[in-house]
Amino acid sequence: MMNDRILGVLGGMGPLASAEFMRSLTLQTPALRDQDHIPAILVSDGRVPDRTAARQGLGPDPLPALIRGIRILEAAGCGAIVIPCNTAHGWYGGMAAATALPILHIVDAAAADLRAQGIEGGRIGLMGTAATLAMRLYEDHLPGYEVIRPDAAEQAELVTPGIELVKAADEAGAYTPLAEMAARLHARGARAVVLGCTEIPLGIAAGPPLPFLVVDTVAALARAAIAWSRA
């Protein structure tokens, strides 16, 4: 039994992505019965101030709310933290400084997934929130890759509305704009497209599979958590 360490999940950003993270964690853990699974505590608190608005100077700082969630996970005895929200990793430094627990970085998980798919470098596509793009979360953590991204019009017309549709529980409606944007990045030479906002894989899962490689950052983060649990 390797499941004596409790995983802390700082979630609610959004809540549907957190539920999908828990599902992905469960389905990817080799298990025949309940007792084989990784014990986990999920704090799903959508009241964390909007990360994109904060980064654009249009809303309050989410860091205090993020740290309140971390305190709950610490008190519950968790041994590590994952955050199924790419944009929240813009506050990674502040969170890491506030806790002794390791926080498994979602971009590291995405990079591991790229390598596992045989993509060690070259051009990749990135889809994410406007804030994730503005903060250069991926570019600054993925040396050796050329990261291409939607232009401003595509971000406003395809990616942001797709993310918002998932947050409003319309996964089926989100498929068309998100799949269209992924296809454009693939057509521009991306060897894989990183679905770098945890809402995006939910929209993409609501329609036909994309005929090229993608990185599902929800599933990739779940695999990083499983690796931590077994280490």
Add this chain to the structure above:
Amino acid sequence: MMNDRILGVLGGMGPLASAEFMRSLTLQTPALRDQDHIPAILVSDGRVPDRTAARQGLGPDPLPALIRGIRILEAAGCGAIVIPCNTAHGWYGGMAAATALPILHIVDAAAADLRAQGIEGGRIGLMGTAATLAMRLYEDHLPGYEVIRPDAAEQAELVTPGIELVKAADEAGAYTPLAEMAARLHARGARAVVLGCTEIPLGIAAGPPLPFLVVDTVAALARAAIAWSRA
């Protein structure tokens, strides 16, 4: 904003049902953005001793582990508790005696769903674990209904294997035996079939919809939680 009360979810029994509860809670909450959702803390700890084995005298008492989970939810500031596992409600009295927080009973949620579907009495079918059936969890909480159930051979050949397949992450494989059993209860005159184990709706969702009324106890419990949040 009506979301200042935190919902506590005592889960992990099994973990996939807990993830589905979080998804159902999110999808059924009227919301356009993260901040509209009900704050929730999920303790997903599959290490809780097997409830069916305990009731059959074949394993340790799960009550101490259940109460440890409740203590985490209390410490995190939760205002009520839900438990997305029917069988665990066999220890409802012991849990309720151990906490001042209200625990929303899953059989009450199922009864509300029967009424919402227009079924105020008469014959209904019940599928659940052998322990749920042996404890008469539903019969003793559903006055006015005639509850019919699988016979012992059907329980052993269809229901128990179906539940175990979901716990082993084979939702598609679980569909055939579970759907067959539900159809038999319907054919015996059940006006609706209560999917009275939280794994069962996951198996049923993996195939074609059943052509008769069912009560999905995961979705029903989520609706009870939403009603609590708004009360």
